[in-house]
Amino acid sequence: xxxxxxxxxxxxxxxxxxxxxxxxxxxxxxxxxxxxxxxxxxxxxxxxxxxxxxxxxxxxxxxxxxxxxxxxxxxxxxxxxxxxxxxxxxxxxxxxxxxxxxxxxxxxxxxxxxxxxxxxxxxxxxxxxxxxxxxxxxxxxxxxxxxxxxxxxxxxxxxxxxxxxxxxxxxxxxxxxxxxxxxx
Amino acid sequence: xxxxxxxxxxxxxxxxxxxxxxxxxxxxxxxxxxxxxxxxxxxxxxxxxxxxxxxxxxxxxxxxxxxxxxxxxxxxxxxxxxxxxxxxxxxxxxxxxxxxxxxxxxxxxxxxxxxxxxxxxxxxxxxxxxxxxxxxxxxxxxxxxxxxxxxxxxxxxxxxxxxxxxxxxxxxxxxxxxxxxxxx
DNA sequence: TGGTACATGTAACATGTTACATGATTAG
DNA sequence: CTAATCATGTAACATGTTACATGTACCA
Numbered sequence: 389x390x391x392x393x394x395x396x397x398x399x400x401x402x403x404x405x406x407x408x409x410x411x412x413x414x415x416x417x418x419x420x421x422x423x424x425x426x427x428x429x430x431x432x433x434x435x436x437x438x439x440x441x442x443x444x445x446x447x448x449x450x451x452x453x454x455x456x457x458x459x460x461x462x463x464x465x466x467x468x469x470x471x472x473x474x475x476x477x478x479x480x481x482x483x484x485x486x487x488x489x490x491x492x493x494x495x496x497x498x499x500x501x502x503x504x505x506x507x508x509x510x511x512x513x514x515x516x517x518x519x520x521x522x523x524x525x526x527x528x529x530x531x532x533x534x535x536x537x538x539x540x541x542x543x544x545x546x547x548x549x550x551x552x553x554x555x556x557x558x559x560x561x562x563x564x565x566x567x568x569x570x571x572x
Numbered sequence: 573x574x575x576x577x578x579x580x581x582x583x584x585x586x587x588x589x590x591x592x593x594x595x596x597x598x599x600x601x602x603x604x605x606x607x608x609x610x611x612x613x614x615x616x617x618x619x620x621x622x623x624x625x626x627x628x629x630x631x632x633x634x635x636x637x638x639x640x641x642x643x644x645x646x647x648x649x650x651x652x653x654x655x656x657x658x659x660x661x662x663x664x665x666x667x668x669x670x671x672x673x674x675x676x677x678x679x680x681x682x683x684x685x686x687x688x689x690x691x692x693x694x695x696x697x698x699x700x701x702x703x704x705x706x707x708x709x710x711x712x713x714x715x716x717x718x719x720x721x722x723x724x725x726x727x728x729x730x731x732x733x734x735x736x737x738x739x740x741x742x743x744x745x746x747x748x749x750x751x752x753x754x755x756x
Numbered sequence: 757t758g759g760t761a762c763a764t765g766t767a768a769c770a771t772g773t774t775a776c777a778t779g780a781t782t783a784g
Numbered sequence: 785c786t787a788a789t790c791a792t793g794t795a796a797c798a799t800g801t802t803a804c805a806t807g808t809a810c811c812a
């Protein structure tokens with residue numbers, strides 16, 4: 389199976405640009421909100437990739453709008469490259485979850501510290517779960533003429549499932565590990 | 573909360589070195605097997621970090637063994653740095669799951685292609701799930717004098733939960749999306 | 757009129773990946 | 785004796801992160 393050579397980050401941006409012209413800022417927001425759970429980009433990266441792709445003719449910069457907004461639109465060449473890339477077998481996922489390292493080496497921590505970290509992270513994950521739940525609901529109750537894209541729905545459901553799993557796992561941690569002593 | 577400055581990859585190696593001297597090769601294997609689901613390293617990286625840490629005095633190279641095995645052991649300074657690092661708040665996780673991108677943009681794919689990718693990945697995830705299940709069992713039925721480390725158990729359980737979630741999600745994909753037509 | 761969110765971009769640096777070169781040991 | 789696995793390492797390159805600089809528009 390031919391493997392992927394071009395930059396996956398760039399390609400993900402191309403994918404979003406199929407929906408219409410977007411600025412770098414918009415792209416960062418869209419990626420973070422919609423697929424932040426399994427794909428991430430930084431501003432720097434996005435602007436860099438946009439420049440590169442513009443040089444390669446995969447996208448084209450539009451006129452500056454208010455606030456120096458610079459919308460990019462995908463070109464015919466861009467669509468072609470994107471399709472070719474998409475049809476190649478995606479590689480395995482990579483995850484970097486520093487909190488899990490902290491848990492793994494938890495015996496080297498003063499008691500209670502791990503619990504603080506977990507509580508801190510729990511908030512973030514609850515928030516994401518709620519966001520995904522909202523997205524799922526919005527998709528399910530989409531009105532009328534534009535039927536919801538089942539592919540988008542599937543990815544959002546992944547996000548929701550992932551967050552649910554993480555939160556359940558937090559709940560499953562033995563009290564002794566996170567320094568919350570058992571009821572006396 | 574003070575944030576982390578030193579290299580998390582290096583620190584993860586230091587963590588493993590607490591169990592005793594290990595070679596670069598061993599470290600790669602240990603990380604991949606035990607925590608491959610939420611942390612990953614490449615050989616190159618490991619050898620690079622080992623050199624750096626040796627220069628900094630955090631680890632010490634032992635004598636060459638057979639096959640030029642070069643075991644490193646952690647120093648007192650290394651333990652100190654590790655503990656300090658571990659006690660700082662870990663950052664959020666990052667995930668890069670290219671298959672999910674392929675799903676997200678699935679409408680641009682020829683029918684059936686997505687299904688092939690999913691089947692391919694399913695195998696890998698089933699294997700990982702089984703490995704984690706084996707690890708969990710081994711930990712649970714650990715005999716006698718050395719009680720199993722509950723922190724390690726917790727992380728392995730995360731791996732198992734994660735893989736289960738991914739596989740369930742695969743199963744939940746509508747047949748239409750993956751090109752497996754409904755029963756006629 | 758002042759703060760917040762919007763918006764772009766560069767530079768320096770850190771980290772991660774791929775490809776390659778080299779060779780020892782072991783199992784069959 | 786030969787293939788697979790073990791084992792180390794370098795070099796070149798690609799990607800990702802952090803910090804900074806600059807300024808606009810909106811809204812309370």
